[in-house]
Amino acid sequence: MGRRVLITGLGTFWGGRLAQALERDPDVDVVIGLDTEEPKVRLERTEYVRSDENYSILSRIVSATKVDTIVHTFLIVDSTQTSGRRLHEVNVIGTMNLFAAASAAGSTVRSVVVKSAALVYGATPRDPVWFSEGTARKSTPRTGIERSLIEVEGYVRDFAVDNPHVEVTLLRYCNVLGPQLTTPFSKALRLPAVPSVLGFDPRFQLVHEDDVVRSLLFCIGEGRSGIYNVAGDGLLPWSEIAHICGRRTVPLPFVGTNLAAEPLRRIGVDIPPELLDLLRYGRGIDNRRLKEAGFAYRYTSAGAVQAFIEAVRLRKTVGSRTPEYRYEDDVEAFFRHSPAVVREGEAT
Amino acid sequence: MARPTQERTGKALVPVAVPPVADEQPVLDDPRHGDVDEWGRSERMRQIARTIYAPVYEKWFRVEWENLDNIPAEGGALLVANHAAALPSDAPAIMHGIETEMGRPVYGLADHYFKSLPVIGTLWARNGGVVAQPDNAYRLLREQGQLALVFPEGTKGPAKSFQERYRLRRFGRGGFVEIAMRAGVPIIPIAVVGAEESMPTLARVPALAKLLGTPYFPITANMLAFGPLGAALYFPSKFKLRVLEPVTFDVPPDRERYSRSRIMDESEAIRQSIQEALFDMLQQRRSVWFG
Numbered sequence: 324m325g326r327r328v329l330i331t332g333l334g335t336f337w338g339g340r341l342a343q344a345l346e347r348d349p350d351v352d353v354v355i356g357l358d359t360e361e362p363k364v365r366l367e368r369t370e371y372v373r374s375d376e377n378y379s380i381l382s383r384i385v386s387a388t389k390v391d392t393i394v395h396t397f398l399i400v401d402s403t404q405t406s407g408r409r410l411h412e413v414n415v416i417g418t419m420n421l422f423a424a425a426s427a428a429g430s431t432v433r434s435v436v437v438k439s440a441a442l443v444y445g446a447t448p449r450d451p452v453w454f455s456e457g458t459a460r461k462s463t464p465r466t467g468i469e470r471s472l473i474e475v476e477g478y479v480r481d482f483a484v485d486n487p488h489v490e491v492t493l494l495r496y497c498n499v500l501g502p503q504l505t506t507p508f509s510k511a512l513r514l515p516a517v518p519s520v521l522g523f524d525p526r527f528q529l530v531h532e533d534d535v536v537r538s539l540l541f542c543i544g545e546g547r548s549g550i551y552n553v554a555g556d557g558l559l560p561w562s563e564i565a566h567i568c569g570r571r572t573v574p575l576p577f578v579g580t581n582l583a584a585e586p587l588r589r590i591g592v593d594i595p596p597e598l599l600d601l602l603r604y605g606r607g608i609d610n611r612r613l614k615e616a617g618f619a620y621r622y623t624s625a626g627a628v629q630a631f632i633e634a635v636r637l638r639k640t641v642g643s644r645t646p647e648y649r650y651e652d653d654v655e656a657f658f659r660h661s662p663a664v665v666r667e668g669e670a671t
Numbered sequence: 672m673a674r675p676t677q678e679r680t681g682k683a684l685v686p687v688a689v690p691p692v693a694d695e696q697p698v699l700d701d702p703r704h705g706d707v708d709e710w711g712r713s714e715r716m717r718q719i720a721r722t723i724y725a726p727v728y729e730k731w732f733r734v735e736w737e738n739l740d741n742i743p744a745e746g747g748a749l750l751v752a753n754h755a756a757a758l759p760s761d762a763p764a765i766m767h768g769i770e771t772e773m774g775r776p777v778y779g780l781a782d783h784y785f786k787s788l789p790v791i792g793t794l795w796a797r798n799g800g801v802v803a804q805p806d807n808a809y810r811l812l813r814e815q816g817q818l819a820l821v822f823p824e825g826t827k828g829p830a831k832s833f834q835e836r837y838r839l840r841r842f843g844r845g846g847f848v849e850i851a852m853r854a855g856v857p858i859i860p861i862a863v864v865g866a867e868e869s870m871p872t873l874a875r876v877p878a879l880a881k882l883l884g885t886p887y888f889p890i891t892a893n894m895l896a897f898g899p900l901g902a903a904l905y906f907p908s909k910f911k912l913r914v915l916e917p918v919t920f921d922v923p924p925d926r927e928r929y930s931r932s933r934i935m936d937e938s939e940a941i942r943q944s945i946q947e948a949l950f951d952m953l954q955q956r957r958s959v960w961f962g
Binding site: 447448449450451452453455458520521522523524526556557558559560562563566567577603604607620621622623625626628629 | 699700701702703704705707709710711783784786787788789790791792793801802804805806807810
């Protein structure tokens, strides 16, 4: 019998990409996706379920569909996307409901993969150059997003302790770059001149969006419980990242940086406070644990920057390569469930 | 994901040659544009710094080394020295000397205070400065076999006034011994004579230090002699550096923790050996300026 996988956050970039990848896997029988929004990518056999943002419906879905794997990609790691209140609802309450459903009596869930972020380590001058999975955070969390992710990780740990029969994998990602993804980080790099903080040239680690999806797939149901950092090889100075992108840096003052970033926010480049911290001190996370488990990256940090900027250049000339997709309820239902559609594997 | 080990052709199952895993991973494209390493050090930047610093090293301080061959030509080692002068002049001299004489990079472990300073923090990192932090030191020494320089006195060394020159302060809590034990590398003590006189502290102004957020704020003899220039201009004292015998610890590396009393004993012994070497060198010194 194949796997039955439930993805939270199907409407997000990662949920959609992951569902596409899982659909191609013949070992996966059923893919179910939850979100408050409709999927933004074309999906063949994934079943989309609309839910509220904190997943109160989740325990019913788990018991009705008998899923064995939950991939939690709905965690918000970019504070510019949403308000503080919704952040708390989605991240903390959502995760709580998810684990409540997964540990309910008679639950068939045997594997949970959570997509978290290296934000939980913070970025201060007293940090080590490399954070390993076991390194404790050196500073008290300053921003709402860091606090909520730390709370989420607390739930993950509790769940793993209480449910030793479930494989729990917690993945911490560094900043992601890639041809398709848009984040405050990639927006900053698309500006004609890249903002920096005067006198600081911190070092960054990056991971390519394809490696993110591949690492999620790698961890699904392969008995890899534990915490893993996911990041490409190499720490690059911010100036070098800008140089690969063919951009100049424009320094923001080192006092009142937040205030100086305000005009950028006006033009739609919202630099969140956690990114301002990174622009001073940078952060490296040790990726050896996942590599030792057998995962092979396709891109280094510098390779991810290169791939990103090549896609930006192409898009500037020819526009988007993938046509716009819109989810239509009845059309999707027709292709999935109508008796008129001849499906693969069925007698004609 | 599971690899198919057998393939169906017709009716029989034919084994498929499974390529060996992991061993030959393809070399990833790594389009770097600079030479800044994972610690933030840039060899190109060091070369420029060494070119600028060479006259100071050779003509101004006229640095002389004794027993430089006590520093291993390869493998990790933790260099430990006494720390002096209001604006420490010993770290650049030690790093420059070893890098030019031995061709080995030296990473200087220092307080995270530097990293929080704009411009200075970046220059410091590009020239081999690394935040003194156990994980950093372990990785440098154990995994990469590099030379790391540390001043266990910390800011207590340079903060002391001229009357207390060449009297070593407490060596912290012995963290440097613990990290050397864990990393399984020798500690190489270095005694530095000359740095104390290059920028003597006459008085300290704690109120200004508090205002500026610096660890201390000294009034130096250089400031009195050269005015504002004295903030960065050293007196041309003669530098002599003596490398002492490497200290090894007969303990297995990679332990979670080591005996606290043993660490304190070793730390104190190293402090003593540097202190005695300093007294010996000072006995033989005829002149502050000519050695």
